Amino acid sequence: xxxxxxxxxxxxxxxxxxQEAQEKFGYIPEDFMANVARSLDISLSxxxxxxxxxxxxxxxxxxxxxxxxxxxxxxxxxxxQMIIESVESELRIKPGETTTDGKFSLTLTNCVGAxxxxxxxxxxxxxxxxxxxxxxxxILKKCK
Amino acid sequence: MMWMDVENIxxxxxxxxxxxxxxxxxxxxxxxxxxxxxTLCYIPELSPTGACRICVVExxxxxxxxxxxxxxxxxxxxxxxxxxxxxxTRKTIVELLMASHCGFCMICEKANICDLRKIAADLEVGLxxxxxxxxxxxxxxxxPYVQRDMSKxxxxxxxxxxxxxxxxxxxxxxxxxxxxxxxxxxxxxxLNKEVCRDCGICINYCPTGALTRPKKLGEEKKGKPLxxxx
Amino acid sequence: MPQKRVVLKNCGIIDPxxxxxxxxxxxxxxxxxxxxxxxxxxxxxxxxxxGLRGRGGAGFPCWLKWDLARKSPGIEKYVICNADEGEMGTxxxxxxxxxxxxSLIEGIAIAAYAVGARQxxxxxxxxxxxxxxxxxxxxxxxxxxxxxxxVKIDIRLGAGAYVCGxxxxxxxxxxxxxxxxxYRPPFPTTEGLWQKPTTINNVETLMNIPQIIxxxxxxxxxxxxxxxxxxxxxxxxxxxxxxxxxxxxxGTPLRELVxxxxxxxKIKAVQVGGSAGRxxxxxxIDTPLSFETVLGSGxxxxxxxxxxxxxxxxxxxxxxxxxxxxxxxxxxxxxxxIVGIMEKFSKGEGSERDIKLLEQLSSAxxxxxxxxxxxxxxxPVMDSLQYFKDSYQSRIxxxxxxxxx
Numbered sequence: 001x002x003x004x005x006x007x008x009x010x011x012x013x014x015x016x017x018x019q020e021a022q023e024k025f026g027y028i029p030e031d032f033m034a035n036v037a038r039s040l041d042i043s044l045s046x047x048x049x050x051x052x053x054x055x056x057x058x059x060x061x062x063x064x065x066x067x068x069x070x071x072x073x074x075x076x077x078x079x080x081q082m083i084i085e086s087v088e089s090e091l092r093i094k095p096g097e098t099t100t101d102g103k104f105s106l107t108l109t110n111c112v113g114a115x116x117x118x119x120x121x122x123x124x125x126x127x128x129x130x131x132x133x134x135x136x137x138x139i140l141k142k143c144k
Numbered sequence: 145m146m147w148m149d150v151e152n153i154x155x156x157x158x159x160x161x162x163x164x165x166x167x168x169x170x171x172x173x174x175x176x177x178x179x180x181x182x183t184l185c186y187i188p189e190l191s192p193t194g195a196c197r198i199c200v201v202e203x204x205x206x207x208x209x210x211x212x213x214x215x216x217x218x219x220x221x222x223x224x225x226x227x228x229x230x231x232x233t234r235k236t237i238v239e240l241l242m243a244s245h246c247g248f249c250m251i252c253e254k255a256n257i258c259d260l261r262k263i264a265a266d267l268e269v270g271l272x273x274x275x276x277x278x279x280x281x282x283x284x285x286x287x288p289y290v291q292r293d294m295s296k297x298x299x300x301x302x303x304x305x306x307x308x309x310x311x312x313x314x315x316x317x318x319x320x321x322x323x324x325x326x327x328x329x330x331x332x333x334x335l336n337k338e339v340c341r342d343c344g345i346c347i348n349y350c351p352t353g354a355l356t357r358p359k360k361l362g363e364e365k366k367g368k369p370l371x372x373x374x
Numbered sequence: 375m376p377q378k379r380v381v382l383k384n385c386g387i388i389d390p391x392x393x394x395x396x397x398x399x400x401x402x403x404x405x406x407x408x409x410x411x412x413x414x415x416x417x418x419x420x421x422x423x424x425g426l427r428g429r430g431g432a433g434f435p436c437w438l439k440w441d442l443a444r445k446s447p448g449i450e451k452y453v454i455c456n457a458d459e460g461e462m463g464t465x466x467x468x469x470x471x472x473x474x475x476x477s478l479i480e481g482i483a484i485a486a487y488a489v490g491a492r493q494x495x496x497x498x499x500x501x502x503x504x505x506x507x508x509x510x511x512x513x514x515x516x517x518x519x520x521x522x523x524x525v526k527i528d529i530r531l532g533a534g535a536y537v538c539g540x541x542x543x544x545x546x547x548x549x550x551x552x553x554x555x556x557y558r559p560p561f562p563t564t565e566g567l568w569q570k571p572t573t574i575n576n577v578e579t580l581m582n583i584p585q586i587i588x589x590x591x592x593x594x595x596x597x598x599x600x601x602x603x604x605x606x607x608x609x610x611x612x613x614x615x616x617x618x619x620x621x622x623x624x625g626t627p628l629r630e631l632v633x634x635x636x637x638x639x640k641i642k643a644v645q646v647g648g649s650a651g652r653x654x655x656x657x658x659i660d661t662p663l664s665f666e667t668v669l670g671s672g673x674x675x676x677x678x679x680x681x682x683x684x685x686x687x688x689x690x691x692x693x694x695x696x697x698x699x700x701x702x703x704x705x706x707x708x709x710x711x712i713v714g715i716m717e718k719f720s721k722g723e724g725s726e727r728d729i730k731l732l733e734q735l736s737s738a739x740x741x742x743x744x745x746x747x748x749x750x751x752x753x754p755v756m757d758s759l760q761y762f763k764d765s766y767q768s769r770i771x772x773x774x775x776x777x778x779x
Contacts, residue, residue, distance in 0.1 A: 013550030019533055030331055044330045045317025052319045053552040053699075054533030056500045059331070072462045073649070073689040074611040074675055110536060110693050112501045113465040115611035115675070116618045125503040194557035196703050197742040208749060209741045214557045229741070236738035240707035273731060274711040299706070318552060318700075321535070323710040325700030 012040060014050045018057055027061045055109065063098045063105035065143045068122040071108040074115035083119045084108065086133035090140055103143070155221040164217050171199055171212035174225060181225050182234065182263045184241075184351055185300035186213040190309055193301050196241075198234055198263065201225045209233060235267045243272035244323075245352070246280050246295035252353045259351030260298055277323070284334035289344060290355060292335050297354040299325060303346035311345045313337075376626035377635070378597065380605045381581040382619070385473035390508060393515040396476040402521050404587035405483050409524075412587075414444060417488040421583070423591035425603035429672070430456055430539070430576035431647065432746065433602075433665040439573045442563035443489045446571035451491040453525070454567065454574040455482055458499045458544060460536035461648035462693055463673030466607040467577040469619045471498075471505050474581075475512035479527065481580030483516075484587060486525035489573050494525050497544050499532045506531065536697035540745050541574040543699060554701045555745035578607055578672075598624035602664035606672055612645075613678035614638040622663065629659045632676050640679045643761070648673035649690040650750035653683070653757035683762040684769060687754045688716035694751045705748025708739045712755060719766060722773040729766055732759060 017036050021028045028051050037044040051057050069084050088094060091104050098105040114120035117129030128139055151163040157170075157179055164173040169192075174181050185196035192214040200209035204222035209230060224230060242264055249255050281294040304316040304327060315337055319328040329335045347355045379385075388395040396402075408417055422437035443451060455478065459467040471478065482494050498506065506529060513527050530548050532538050538547045542556035545567045566572025582604060586594045597604050602624035608631055611617045615637035622631060628646070632638040644654045646663070647670020654661055654668060661667050677686055695709035712735055718724045736752035736759070743749045759766065 013530075013548070015533060015547060015550040016530075017550075019531060022533075033331065043314040043317055045315070045319070045328050047317075048328060048331045049317040049319040049552055050550065053321050054500075054535050056532075056534035072693055073645075073686055074463050076689055077612050077675075077677070077681070109534070110697060111460065111462040111464075113459060113468050113499075115463050115465055115609065115673075118611060118617075122501065127501070127504070192557070193701075194744055195701050197744065198703075200742050208743075211557065211744075216559065232734075233738045233741050236734055237704050237707075237742060240711055241703055243711065244707055273727075274714070276707065276711045276714050299700070299703070301701075318554075320700070321552075322696055322698040322700045323706055325706065 014040065014042070014047055015054070018047070018051050022057050025061075026064070026066075027058050030059070033059075061098075061102075063102050065103060065123050066105045066107065068107050068109035068112070069095075070110070070112045070114070070118070070120050070122075072111040072115075074111070075119040078118040080119040082133055083121065083131050083136065086136045087121075087140070090137055104140070153217050153219050155217055155219070155223065157223045158225055168217050169213060170201060170203075170210070170215050170217055170221075170223060173217055174201075174212060174223075179225055181212050182266060183213055184259060184263060184298070185302060187302060187306075187349060190302070190305045193305065195299070195301055196237070198237055200230060200233055202227050202230050231267065235269050238264050238267055238269045239272045240274060240276070241298050242269060243274040243276045244279055245298055246278045247353055252296070253356055254296075254353035258353065279323075281326075285358060286334045286336040287340055288358060289340040289342075290335055290347060291358040293354055293356070294326060295354075296352045297327060298352055299327070300351055301327070302349040302351065303327060303355060306346050306349040311343050313339045313343065315339060316346070376623045376630055377621060378605050378623050379621055380585050380594075380597070381470065381477075381578055381607050382474075382621045383585065384477060385470065388474060388476070390473055390475055391511060393476060393512070393519060396474075397519075400588060401476055402480055402516075402519070404584035405480050405521055407587055408484050408487055414488045414490060417484060417587070418444065420591045421488070421586060424582075424586045424594040425591075425598075425601075426579065426582055426586060426594065427602070427665060428576055429578035429582075429606065431461070431669070431671045433669070436575065436579055439563055439575070440485065440488050442561070443491075443566075443571040443573045446564045448571055449490075450493075450568075450570045451489055452567045452570060452572040453482060453486045453489055453491040453494040454541075454544065454548070454572060455494065455496040455580055456539060456541065456544060456574050456576050457502070458497050458532050458539040459502075459577070459671070460499055460539045460697075461650075461671040461673050462690065463609060463611050463645070463648045463651075463675040464671045465609045465611075466619050466672055468502055468505070469609075470577055470581060470607070471502065471509065475509050476516065477581050477584055478577060479512060479516050480521070481575075481583040482527060483521055483525060484583050485573065485575060485580060489571075491573075492525055494527045495548055495567075496527060496529045497532060497538070497548060498529055499538075500534045503531060535699075536693075537699045537745075537747055540747060542745065544574065545572065552699070554699045555747070557744060599662070599664050599666065601666055602669075606663065606669065608663070608672045608674050610636040610674045610676065612638075612674075612676035613641070613681070614676045624669075625662045625664045627660045627662050628654060628668075628674075631663065632674060633659070636674075636676070638676045638678070641676055642679045642681055643677045643683060643686075645675040645677065645686065645690070645754065646670060646673070647750075647753075648675070649693045650747065650753055651675075651690075653687075653754055653761065655761040683758050683765045684716070684719050687758045688713070688720050690754045691716055691751065694747065698747060698751075699745075702744035702748060704739050705743045705745075705751065708735050708743075708748065709751050711735060712752065716755075719769050720775070722769060722775040724766065724770055726770065729759065729763075 538553040543553040
């Protein structure tokens with residue numbers, strides 16, 4: 001497991017370190033959290049507390065492509081439920097699950113700020129808008 | 145030396161004029177003047193957290209109620225600690241805590257010395273009417289020093305602060321978010337730390353039966369006869 | 375027309391990747407005026423005269439935050455730009471950041487000068503990660519022009535937590551911790567980020583600053599109503615033909631926004647301010663949009679006659695319960711309890727007793743919650759009970775079942 005660089009800066013941020021790990025590994029391994037705790041001289045529970053607070057951080061491995069379908073009111077008004085269902089049937093997984101080949105994870109998320117082009121979803125850092133069930137399979141096919 | 149401090153701030157609590165020193169909280173001044181404000185997450189020797197909101201009081205000119213445990217007094221403040229609005233609000237909060245609390249008082253070790261139960265009784269909160277989900281967790285009885293039954297936890301965060309600030313051990317942390325928030329050890333593992341030997345400070349601070357001293361089978365028979373104190 | 379471009383003046387006109395195009399539009403003239411002709415006190419005085427209030431929802435006077443932070447003892451001070459726009463139905467800051475990052479940077483430069491801060495942070499929500507590069511490039515270009523010698527601007531990314539838009543939680547998040555609300559006092563202006571004096575301003579608030587300096591406080595002061603000066607940028611979504619971002623003079627009736635501009639038809643109600651916003655029924659559609667009436671973050675979600683208000687409220691509260699930080703009891707337990715009751719109504723199992731419980735929670739949460747999230751959470755419940763009680767009652771009578779459509 002990669003070592004966390006020993007940092008002496010007073011204001012070193014647990015969150016920033018965890019975000020880096022999330023980006024690098026696709027999740028935050030327990031050893032990494034332990035290293036963060038050691039190098040910043042705080043308890044592991046504190047690091048775990050930060051990791052579990054934010055919805056974009058996860059302690060379990062996710063697929064290469066994390067699909068976050070918006071389920072907030074503006075998207076609901078534009079049939080987000082149909083989008084959720086078509087992703088589910090396309091990938092044969094339910095929200096919270098990962099495909100067996102490790103390619104996709106599906107989760108539902110709160111407002112992604114694309115309400116004028118609802119329904120919307122994010123795949124990793126990219127936002128897809130004005131979705132229709134027809135568009136879903138095309139978008140998913142393009143994912144590596 | 146108390147007599148040397150100048151009581152330079154005057155304020156009104158429940159229609160009587162009282163005075164306090166700069167930096168005191170509403171709760172401290174109320175206490176000095178024999179006014180009882182219920183608290184759950186507050187302990188004088190620990191830093192306040194303002195989490196339980198049971199000590200809320202009415203301050204004239206403030207739209208919302210303020211928590212007495214962390215709000216400093218100010219000159220000319222007019223405070224009501226037991227107005228109908230305050231009592232209604234306190235009752236609702238306690239009722240909410242009782243609703244998700246998974247404890248079963250009849251068989252709970254803390255039954256008659258439970259802070260939550262006492263506060264509920266004082267406020268005349270009966271069976272909670274909210275049908276919220278109950279928090280349920282497995283009992284953690286791995287540690288020979290502290291037993292945790294997190295189903296009974298009301299998230300007052302006292303154990304975290306006691307462990308951090310008094311015991312200086314920093315075993316606990318807060319994890320997850322919203323209703324799922326929980327006091328955890330490491331990555332939510334059952335408590336089993338050697339540093340807890342000869343400590344148990346957190347147990348003394350727990351307002352409910354969430355933290356207890358593990359009992360060996362038959363131990364209670366060796367002790368004094370069971371007297372239920374209140 | 376009540377449409378007026380102050381904040382969005384340069385959006386769509388400049389190239390957000392080319393500072394030269396911004397300079398052509400009087401870019402950084404305000405900063406040059408500030409840095410050569412004005413003392414920090416004069417800047418604060420100018421903002422005070424303008425009457426600018428915070429655009430994040432609470433409407434706190436902008437100058438007062440600056441003044442308090444300036445007067446707080448200490449050399450280390452911070453200016454934070456709140457770009458954690460998480461409120462359901464809000465996307466105006468995304469539009470602003472993507473189209474005119476330079477005005478924002480100029481606003482931050484002026485704010486930092488006024489407050490005496492040498493470090494500034496832009497807290498950008500994780501969902502807007504794709505804007506990170508654009509913003510960083512913009513900061514670099516401004517630095518290269520020599521306009522940021524007095525302050526360093528860093529960007530911190532959020533990680534998916536709505537509550538981090540609340541200023542005290544936001545500061546904890548920048549410190550790398552869980553984004554939990556802090557109790558106040560102490561206020562951020564005395565003990566903020568790393569316990570140092572800090573001002574936190576919304577993106578839109580800071581966007582107004584260069585315009586106020588350039589055109590003068592009295593120019594700005596003439597726009598809007600008595601207690602709501604200037605314009606407001608709204609994000610309109612839901613049942614309208616033309617959803618999008620609109621900037622209007624404060625005090626403009628809601629009707630002009632949702633009917634005339636966004637082309638909404640057969641409107642039943644409008645949720646103004648997002649998940650914890652107010653519900654305005656159609657017969658009150660002429661309500662002016664201002665701090666005195668309804669405003670919030672500027673999220674405007676339009677519901678037409680086919681929609682069920684009970685379901686819309688259910689969705690809003692579900693959002694808030696999930697996003698509650700979990701620190702204080704009334705918010706953590708109360709939002710969950712409301713969701714439980716709303717769920718009963720959506721299953722056709724609600725009762726008169728449940729309405730009483732909703733009323734009880736609606737009164738307790740605003741009074742006792744630690745931060746704005748819990749305090750505002752029951753607003754949609756309260757408003758729907760006031761204006762659409764029949765929706766609840768018909769569900770009780772008919773045992774009507776239904777999910778949000």
